[in-house]
Amino acid sequence: MKPLQLLLQSSIGKKVIMGATGAALVLFVIGHLVGNLQIFLPKEKINAYAHLLHSSAGVLWAVRLGLVAIVGLHVWAAISLTAQNKAARPVNYVEGTRPYAASWASRYMFHTGLVIAAFVVYHLLHYTAQLPVANLLPSTHPAKDFNQLLVTTGAQSGYRDVHAMLIAGFQQPIVSLFYLIAIGLLCLHLSHGMTAMFQSLGVQEGVWRTRLEKGAQVLAIALFAGYASIPIAVYLRIVQ
Template structure:
């Protein structure tokens, strides 16, 4: 018990929490992308995948609760660390140059906050399917395919045919890319799994993976905006 209390109280412990939860969320981001890209295999693949995920609430809900817990701890540690950091320098500099640091590393709090807003919107948009938030005037809940499954393909095509919504999704993914270009390598540093040999590789790999994640996710709204899947609207 004392060990756990120490982890939550100490500076390094909070970074462990941020890194571990960040790693969990990072894996989810990759898994979610792999699942979503099935939209390019056509309505059958993505609708079958959606029905499969929804078919087992005993697994779905623990996964959802686990993700929420990780998100909560990630945000809690970020808030706590940021408040302490602010308090550590009550009087700032007249001239200040952040030498040697990347833009991404200095703006983790901002990129993270906007990503959080995006996640909330995304959940209300496609998971809770709140009609007045999708800006298309259509009710996604009534979209059903020929096999009586929720028609995710049609939901995506209708949802992303709105330029504002697609734009916001692409913006959210750009910020996720920025966030991960630092975070995906920094989490190994926080956990002590990095040294001078692996560091350049990890830093470059993080940037490549972040960019691939951005391209992968953004390709869905972008493709739909350019006309992919329009035939289901007819």
């Protein structure tokens, strides 16, 4: 078989795709957080950042389509590998397989992945498509039409007021709660994924196994703290 065919069809090939796309998505998750944390700076900063991201439609769509392709490959590999895993044990043990030495995160990657996928769809409808209905606010709420918010004064007049949009988006506690749960599951997913990808790509051996496992856990907790701080800060009115 040709190498590309082997990469797409063999067990290890698909794990490599899983690990490589996962690594790219981790970089995106880190970059996205760095962008979002600008909410804690004066509001002009994040509005200028959002304006910069939208300044070139070509670049923006190239990045978006690239991300869709990466997510698509990641999800395709996950479904394909999981289907094979299920088929490999048609009759399970009477009490199932027990988690010897296995972390919870490592055993439920597909399940956490499913919730994350649902969250990503919602998140895109909420903040990218900016559907007012995704905000789940009553129609009388002042922040209901949060997609219309624009900066009206100063040098940034006419810019989209992302700072206000972000706060409006977290006015509904159920939405914020869903964000927190999804971020929690994402970070659990990453606490395993960020080390397993090194195994799949063939570079996690000896002392580096322990180091990478520890590093992945620390990074996962840091990412959770960073992402969770935003809805919590909005709820506590630290950001307004």
